[in-house]
Amino acid sequence: MKTSLVIPAYNEEEALPSVLEEYMDKVDEIIVVDDGSNDKTYEIAKKNHVQVYKHEINKGKVAALRTGVANASGDIIIFTDADCTYPAKYVPQFISEIEKGADLVLGSRFLNGINNMPLLNMIGNKLFSLIAAYISCINISDGQTGYRAFRKENFGKLDVKAVSLEYETKMTVRAAKLGYKIVEIPIEYRKRVGTSKLRPIRDGAMMFRGLMSIAYKETSLIAKIFMMPSIFFILVGFSFGAYSIYEKVWNKVLQHEFYPLIASLFILIALQLISVGLIMDYIVKKLDRIEEKLKSG
Numbered sequence: 001m002k003t004s005l006v007i008p009a010y011n012e013e014e015a016l017p018s019v020l021e022e023y024m025d026k027v028d029e030i031i032v033v034d035d036g037s038n039d040k041t042y043e044i045a046k047k048n049h050v051q052v053y054k055h056e057i058n059k060g061k062v063a064a065l066r067t068g069v070a071n072a073s074g075d076i077i078i079f080t081d082a083d084c085t086y087p088a089k090y091v092p093q094f095i096s097e098i099e100k101g102a103d104l105v106l107g108s109r110f111l112n113g114i115n116n117m118p119l120l121n122m123i124g125n126k127l128f129s130l131i132a133a134y135i136s137c138i139n140i141s142d143g144q145t146g147y148r149a150f151r152k153e154n155f156g157k158l159d160v161k162a163v164s165l166e167y168e169t170k171m172t173v174r175a176a177k178l179g180y181k182i183v184e185i186p187i188e189y190r191k192r193v194g195t196s197k198l199r200p201i202r203d204g205a206m207m208f209r210g211l212m213s214i215a216y217k218e219t220s221l222i223a224k225i226f227m228m229p230s231i232f233f234i235l236v237g238f239s240f241g242a243y244s245i246y247e248k249v250w251n252k253v254l255q256h257e258f259y260p261l262i263a264s265l266f267i268l269i270a271l272q273l274i275s276v277g278l279i280m281d282y283i284v285k286k287l288d289r290i291e292e293k294l295k296s297g
């Protein structure tokens, strides 16, 4: 099977030469998508005799990945970054897993211990991976990784609606929903070369919004029915609690001595409703996945 490597690159003149050298003999074709860089990224890619496509303006990583896949001729597509973080030595494993029948292969940065990710990114990534694993009911350690492989014919289904870093997570959740076989390969994650293009607050917020929207869409109706009233109980509970604290701190005397009790009761009811909702949701999702698997044979 022919393998195409897609590398989105935005101002990566420092890292790109060693990335290309490292991957050159591991795949059948390399496609670099220069995403409107204003440094020497394009010239460097051209000099290395790989396929290069250029966005005249910066359109973001997702657009760059799509341009890459649209121009790839391989049966297997591998995504990697242009910043030297993902070692090329795992490529044969990615290919072999796809050939053995995996639908989506993920290079997991959280399985083998060697991880040079900055602390803030690490916390964010782990949190989002946990949410993604919960939503999709599968045990994935790194739903966010940018190092991944799949068959080109499946890209239509895996190409989720997203503009920023939520793309990878959403793709992983989609694959799980489709009942695809997802395989994780433990990889080493190296320190990035060149400056980070990540805007932690903006990108983190986009990712959070993206995940919340899939969490809402993916939550079954029965779970929503259980969980919705908990908003009312939480609001009332917190109001009673806040009023009791106000009385105690500012008036120095608790006139309504039952208010703290009411607050605790309402919050406990809310927690119970949320727990029942989550359990229901988990069961419904498991059943859905079993049905999905039976349908796809």
Ligand SMILES: Nc1nc2c(ncn2[C@@H]2O[C@H](COP(=O)(O)OP(=O)(O)OP(=O)(O)O)[C@@H](O)[C@H]2O)c(=O)[nH]1
Pocket (backbone or CB within 6 Å): 007, 008, 009, 010, 011, 012, 035, 058, 059, 060, 061, 064, 080, 081, 082, 083, 085, 121, 146, 165, 192, 195, 196, 197, 198, 199
């Ligand atoms: N962030 C970002 N990356 C882009 C863009 N277009 C292409 N890319 C490429 O997408 C890949 C991932 O971007 P990175 O800046 O490495 O983001 P990250 O891997 O989440 O974070 P760090 O490695 O910690 O900087 C790199 O190869 C970028 O060059 C863009 O508009 N924004």
Ligand SMILES: [Mg+2]
Pocket (backbone or CB within 6 Å): 081, 083, 085, 192
């Ligand atoms: Mg990176």
